[in-house]
Structure formats: C-alpha cells, structure tokens
Amino acid sequence: MTHFIRLAAIIGLAIAFFATPNPSFAEGYGKQKVVYHINYLGGENSKAYRGAMRNIQNHINAVGVENMDIKVVLHGNGISMLQSAMADDGLQTVIGGLKSQNVKFHVCNNTLTGRNINYSDDLYDVWEDDIVPSGVAELSKLQQEGYTYIKP
Template sequence: MRILTIIAATLGLWIAATGVSHAEATYAPQKVVYHINGTGGENGAGYKPALNNISNHISAVGADNLDLRVVMHGDGLGLLQAAIDDQQLQGIIAGLKNDGVQFLVCKNTLTGRNIDPETDLFDVWPEDIVPSGVAELGKLQAEGFAYIKP
C-alpha cells in the first residue's frame, strides 16, 4: 500500500513539474466535430446545453489537447442568429473560440435561406463558411474526427 502512495505522489510531482494538466494526463489528443442542425427554441435557449457540452469537453480534455469543430447547417444557424441579440450567448461563443473551437457555417443554408453572414449571424468570417455542412461532416469524419450530436 505504501508503494502505491509513493508512486502516486511521484506521478503527481512529475505532472506538476512538467506542466501537464490532469486533463492532458487523462486523455489522449482528440479531434471532435459537434453537429448542430436543430432549432434552438425561444431565444436560442436550446443551443446553450450544446455549448455547455462543448465547454465541459474542453475542460475535461484540455484546449491544447483538442481540435474541436462545430458544424452548423439548416436550423442550426439559429445559434449564430440568436447570438446577434444575446450578449450571454455572444460571450459563450467568444470564449469557446478563444479556446480554439471553430464554428463552421454551411454555405448552402446561407444561400437557400437568404442569410447574410455579415449582418444576420454573430462573428462569422469568410473562412468559417464551408460549401456544405453535411459534406464537411463527412470530410471531418474521414479525417478521423469523432462525431457528436448533442
């Protein structure tokens, strides 16, 4: 029993000395894509649990240990539409982006629904727009990204 205590203490000291966080010591690097295509309900409240899942995922794995993308198409663009008038949602999205999360928007949905990303969506840049949301999901999965549908 004493030997296990010594090993655990030594491992703890090594982790502290090398700057490896608990998350990095627990999880291997991950590549993950979250798929959002559903409606968020009134004021986008239904999107907040998905964003909370993403935040929890980052907390568990570590931002430096995670390549995370959010692909939105169809009704999922409502997330960035709701954020236009919701400062709390803006803060959550901005915080996730600061952690390296990429929010990818379907060009087919923009065109089909006549949505202007510059005026109708929160914080979308040309590099955030992909030709097709579903094709992007397929591409990312072929590249080894795990698929999560919150």
C-alpha cells in the same frame, strides 16, 4: 434583468475558462479531434444552443484545451444559433469564449444561400473563412479525417 443575465453568463464563462482539468483525468484522454453537429432550433432562450455550448466547454475542461481540436458544424436550423446571438449578449459571450479556446465554427453555404442569409449582416461573428460549401459534406470530410462525431 438583462445586465444580471449578462453578468451571470460572464461569470459562468470565466469559471469554465479558468477551470483546470484534473491532470490524472486529462492524461487518460490524450489528444482529441471532435466535430459537434448542430442543425436544430435552440428553443426558448436558446436553451438547446446553450446546452450544446456547455457540452463543448465541459469537454475542453475535461481534456484540456491543448489536447483539443474542435469544430462545430452548423447548417439548416442550426444557423439560427448565430442569428440569435446577434441580439443575445450571453450567447455572444459563450461563443466568443469558445472561439478564444480555438473552437472553430463552420457555417454551411447551402443554408445561407437557400435561406437568403448574409453572413456578415445576419450572423454573429462569422467570417468568410468560416463558410463551408456544404454542412453535411463537411461533417463527412471531418469524420474521414479522424474527427469524432458528436451531436449534443
């Protein structure tokens, strides 16, 4: 069953990745800078996280990867998405697919410190450059820089 779920995730990612935006739609959207805010638990089978990642992929598909600058800020319970991905091949595939489209994941150092989480051992595909001092301060900074705030 696990192989079936992984295969389904890979096929779904391939369809999303190769989906070409309708040029008439994409032209109307123009270039966009967006920050997605995740600070909640994913629920059973990381359903909320998968839904948020699907929203991001749909956004890219509609506007075109070349027109998007997307950041995902994770803090508080949102860090659980990257913890869950350590053992979830499907979630790994989705996160990796978004990263391959230049989506940047920013991880809150306050949460890591407060919860005694080691990013290199406990979180999926997180690097030192992904760590920001404060998730909420990062959200404010990005909005001041013109990023549109979205909480899926």
